Amino acid sequence: MLEVLHYRGLLQVVRREQGIRIYAPAALLEDRRSPQQRADGLLELLVVELQ
Numbered sequence: 001m002l003e004v005l006h007y008r009g010l011l012q013v014v015r016r017e018q019g020i021r022i023y024a025p026a027a028l029l030e031d032r033r034s035p036q037q038r039a040d041g042l043l044e045l046l047v048v049e050l051q
Helices: 002-007 035-050
Strands: 011-017 020-025
Touching: 002 011, 002 020
Parallel strands: none
Antiparallel strands: 011 020
């Protein structure tokens, strides 16, 4: 799941510790979607990734 968030630009790798990626939130751009549209997108992402 972290790799997907990284791929979508929501997380960035800030460093590695013993080969393990340490993530931090990426700087976000302004999102003009409504809260409902954002929730729908998150739900869709989770359903796709859990299949």
